Amino acid sequence: MFGSKQMKPSILPAQHRCTVKETEDNCEFEEFEGTPLYAALLTYLSYGVLCIFGWLRDFLRQSYIEKKKGALDPNAKLNFVPLYQSYESFYTRNMYTRVRDIFNRPVGSVASSEFDLVERISDDYNWTYRYTGNTIRAINFGSYNYLGFAEKDGQCAMAAINSIKSNGTALCSTRSELGTQRYHNELETLLAEYLRVESCIAFGMGFATNALNIPAIASKGDLILSDKLNHVSLILGVRMSGAKSQTFAHNDMDDLEQKLHNAIVYGQPGHHRPWRKIFIIVEGIYSMEGSICRLPLLVQLKKKYKAYLYLDEAHSIGSMGKNGRGIVDYYNMDPNDIDILMGTFTKSFGSSGGYIAGKKDLIDHLRIHSHANYYASSMSAPVVYQILSSLHILMGRDGTKDGMRRIQQLADNTRYFRKKLVDMGFIVYGNKNSPIVPMMIYMPARVTRFNREMLARGIAVVTVGFPATKLVEARVRFCISASHTREMLDKALSAIDEVGDTISLRYSKRYEHRRLKDLK
Amino acid sequence: MLLSSMSSVDIESLATDFYGLIQSFYHAPLYHIILEILLFFAVMWLLFFRKPRPIEKKLTEKEKQELIDEWQPEPLVPTVDPNHPALNVRILDGPVGKYITIDNEQSLNFASLNFLNFVGNERIQSKSIQAVQKYGVGSCGPRGFYGTIDIHLELEERLARFFGCEEGIIYSYGFSTIASIIPAYSKRNDVIFVDEGVHYAIQKGIEASRSNIKWFKHNDLDDLERLLIEQENLDKKNIKKARATRRFLIVEGLYMNYGDLCPLPRMVELKYKYKYRIFIDESVSFGTIGQTGRGITEYYNIDRQQIDLISSTLEYAAGSIGGFAVGSSFVVDHQRLSAQGYCFSASLPPLLAAAAIEALNIMEENSDLFETLMYKSEQLHNKLIAIKGYIIQGDYLSPLKHIRLPNEFNTTGRLESIVHFAQTKHITITVARYLQDEHVLPQPSIRLILNVDITEEEMDFLCAVLQEALVVTI
Numbered sequence: 002m003f004g005s006k007q008m009k010p011s012i013l014p015a016q017h018r019c020t021v022k023e024t025e026d027n028c029e030f031e032e033f034e035g036t037p038l039y040a041a042l043l044t045y046l047s048y049g050v051l052c053i054f055g056w057l058r059d060f061l062r063q064s065y066i067e068k069k070k071g072a073l074d075p076n077a078k079l080n081f082v083p084l085y086q087s088y089e090s091f092y093t094r095n096m097y098t099r100v101r102d103i104f105n106r107p108v109g110s111v112a113s114s115e116f117d118l119v120e121r122i123s124d125d126y127n128w129t130y131r132y133t134g135n136t137i138r139a140i141n142f143g144s145y146n147y148l149g150f151a152e153k154d155g156q157c158a159m160a161a162i163n164s165i166k167s168n169g170t171a172l173c174s175t176r177s178e179l180g181t182q183r184y185h186n187e188l189e190t191l192l193a194e195y196l197r198v199e200s201c202i203a204f205g206m207g208f209a210t211n212a213l214n215i216p217a218i219a220s221k222g223d224l225i226l227s228d229k230l231n232h233v234s235l236i237l238g239v240r241m242s243g244a245k246s247q248t249f250a251h252n253d254m255d256d257l258e259q260k261l262h263n264a265i266v267y268g269q270p271g272h273h274r275p276w277r278k279i280f281i282i283v284e285g286i287y288s289m290e291g292s293i294c295r296l297p298l299l300v301q302l303k304k305k306y307k308a309y310l311y312l313d314e315a316h317s318i319g320s321m322g323k324n325g326r327g328i329v330d331y332y333n334m335d336p337n338d339i340d341i342l343m344g345t346f347t348k349s350f351g352s353s354g355g356y357i358a359g360k361k362d363l364i365d366h367l368r369i370h371s372h373a374n375y376y377a378s379s380m381s382a383p384v385v386y387q388i389l390s391s392l393h394i395l396m397g398r399d400g401t402k403d404g405m406r407r408i409q410q411l412a413d414n415t416r417y418f419r420k421k422l423v424d425m426g427f428i429v430y431g432n433k434n435s436p437i438v439p440m441m442i443y444m445p446a447r448v449t450r451f452n453r454e455m456l457a458r459g460i461a462v463v464t465v466g467f468p469a470t471k472l473v474e475a476r477v478r479f480c481i482s483a484s485h486t487r488e489m490l491d492k493a494l495s496a497i498d499e500v501g502d503t504i505s506l507r508y509s510k511r512y513e514h515r516r517l518k519d520l521k
Numbered sequence: 522m523l524l525s526s527m528s529s530v531d532i533e534s535l536a537t538d539f540y541g542l543i544q545s546f547y548h549a550p551l552y553h554i555i556l557e558i559l560l561f562f563a564v565m566w567l568l569f570f571r572k573p574r575p576i577e578k579k580l581t582e583k584e585k586q587e588l589i590d591e592w593q594p595e596p597l598v599p600t601v602d603p604n605h606p607a608l609n610v611r612i613l614d615g616p617v618g619k620y621i622t623i624d625n626e627q628s629l630n631f632a633s634l635n636f637l638n639f640v641g642n643e644r645i646q647s648k649s650i651q652a653v654q655k656y657g658v659g660s661c662g663p664r665g666f667y668g669t670i671d672i673h674l675e676l677e678e679r680l681a682r683f684f685g686c687e688e689g690i691i692y693s694y695g696f697s698t699i700a701s702i703i704p705a706y707s708k709r710n711d712v713i714f715v716d717e718g719v720h721y722a723i724q725k726g727i728e729a730s731r732s733n734i735k736w737f738k739h740n741d742l743d744d745l746e747r748l749l750i751e752q753e754n755l756d757k758k759n760i761k762k763a764r765a766t767r768r769f770l771i772v773e774g775l776y777m778n779y780g781d782l783c784p785l786p787r788m789v790e791l792k793y794k795y796k797y798r799i800f801i802d803e804s805v806s807f808g809t810i811g812q813t814g815r816g817i818t819e820y821y822n823i824d825r826q827q828i829d830l831i832s833s834t835l836e837y838a839a840g841s842i843g844g845f846a847v848g849s850s851f852v853v854d855h856q857r858l859s860a861q862g863y864c865f866s867a868s869l870p871p872l873l874a875a876a877a878i879e880a881l882n883i884m885e886e887n888s889d890l891f892e893t894l895m896y897k898s899e900q901l902h903n904k905l906i907a908i909k910g911y912i913i914q915g916d917y918l919s920p921l922k923h924i925r926l927p928n929e930f931n932t933t934g935r936l937e938s939i940v941h942f943a944q945t946k947h948i949t950i951t952v953a954r955y956l957q958d959e960h961v962l963p964q965p966s967i968r969l970i971l972n973v974d975i976t977e978e979e980m981d982f983l984c985a986v987l988q989e990a991l992v993v994t995i
Contacts, residue, residue, distance in 0.1 A: 084855075171639075
């Protein structure tokens, strides 16, 4: 009944996997084409060559033939224990630094569909940079701006500016002491209405929302089953809570059911006493894979085994669903079935912060026990007003259809972009409706070249490799936005077409390899 | 003895009776005897020395299903007390500067950690507005993926320059700053010496690092030395392990929970004697202590190159949101790939970075702000200790003080009623709130904060109200 395969161990190239029904109409349709063997072999070979050169360079540096670049420990000569082990920073010295210019690119304008990148040049192979003072205009496929709310003028920006004039930028106090303003309560009420739940609480940082609140909900004696590809903030929160945790294979409902079954039957390891509570932690959209969680099956399992479900909608709130209400909306389900809904404001609302939503008891409990409520400063006024005004637009309360237009535009852009890429013969991962579009590149040198070539053509992309992904599965990840026009998408597609041809990125065996001009 | 030449029939006939048995023993081959002896020992071990392994009872499907049906989890959250103070907080309107508005009534603010009164400052507000008009509100990405705005780089450079250090790094949340920094450097086998009175974010950072924690009594240098000597003795026993164990000392410049300064000079001396690295958290002392607000290192005139890392927050004196760390490039640069709160989180909204830069500008232009603050703190301290009936905790120079009632009178209930009474007289103060799982839970107290723009008359008014409150509540 739950028919997806177990993931193989990471050293082998990934096998093809597909969710339940193969038809394109099914909203759960996701595809992860297997890694071609030659690509995997070449990737290992590339890393092997990089390692050999790394050792050679380290040897040259140790024997003072080559000058040591990078900062030196001021305490080195005083017999202190070294702060970093040499092998820990091998990767940083010899691999990361060579390609450092493709990461951390400074932005000099608002991060909307087109932006200005600050030009920086390195004269010593990325050890140091100097700024030329110029900017490079590029189309933005890297920022999380799904609904296009990253704007410097317009309703939201005006609301933020007015709030600075009337409330200042900071509060210098925690929520439990003197940090609660009227607009905090307004935000929480409005958000609860938008998500159609009883109650909601907001925090100033999305990462901290997970890391500081999971310990308030779970504790020693509980079991947490979390997806293998969960975000670092969830893993940190689980670790800090003191509960026992087990991972289940990514999106594999059979594996999860097996673990739930065993957990209840055999109890805690050692003394076999029953678990106090069992949690399942999953994400709405997984940001590196583009896949979405199998929510109907999850809710079914959760009800059967009486577990609690924690859904992290960091990327999916606002960007999925016909009303932008997230994965719950996408599957047309009742939000009251999910015990703890979590999300962030950074991606779809153009602001910063996170929230947790659910029943009133849960939220009151968090107000009393959350680390963030007692020790972290409350949210700044312009940040809150940006969220409030973008929520008003999304809910149609501003009297226009702008909210629905944005949601529809995002869905159209996503489908168009994905279809074109797949038709051209590139391997694209993830759900067909997910605005995160990972395209596989595999080899480290190709990843770097792709990034630089795309920037030369005026497209800014995000490429990720080890350790954010598996060693063999380096990829480029496009983030589609509602503010991208058809022309921008076409420009990007033709650039991908050209670069993909030059570097031979068309790996797909399931779809034909075609040039863009042959698709029309 | 090797009688393999004997025929099998002969050997058998020898074994039939007891005498024959002994005889056969003498006549058997050597290998046979050795095998028999080993077999004998094996049997003895199996019978007497092996622990009996419990036989796992296999459950039937029906039994498993019953267990699943019977199991009831605990409720998601325990029952909540609707009268808990965290559920009944005061709701404010308007900017929370020197004066705040609660329910349309204005009162003097002695509760927000707004030391330099930058909240509501015109210059800071106009710079933030300019930043919104250029960058929008959010930064839409983590630092590694187009979330680095040029204004972040400017702020990092300005902070490094302010402290005279090589490099600075900023975080988007004050709590996450020190909580991400500690696990980035200190791992499972390392040793951390930490003061018992550090605030909660440091405690969480230490917990996340999974290192060996050695708590020493608050500001007690003798206790610290005792622990250092213990560690030195351990090192002598296993030199190889000692060469791979990093050591850190984590202290605060001005303690949030106590209001007193840490004895830094002696700690720096001990650093070079026992070879540990010092991380100071200057959340409260940044912008409040020192001639020009550069914190405790300036106050004690210690060379900042001797401190490995100074971390702080922009949420108190600087009137913005976020946190930062400064130090040598060697130390700070490591966080850019290893600190979780930096790599995996969206970056600081540009308008808040602009607010912080402007705050730094004001701090550098008006360095007499800090002298004024220290002078007024001393003034307030003298006035407070003159009120009979309160115990004041905190250094005389510190703008953050804890006020308690003597002995058994000191309960949260009484302190809350003092706070409530003060509010009716248009003075806003607050009881310090802590979670129950603090390492050393401080005694209930009212945390009093001095704003640099408070005048002497206002301080006198505060003291009068506090005096009156004693009469009314006890």
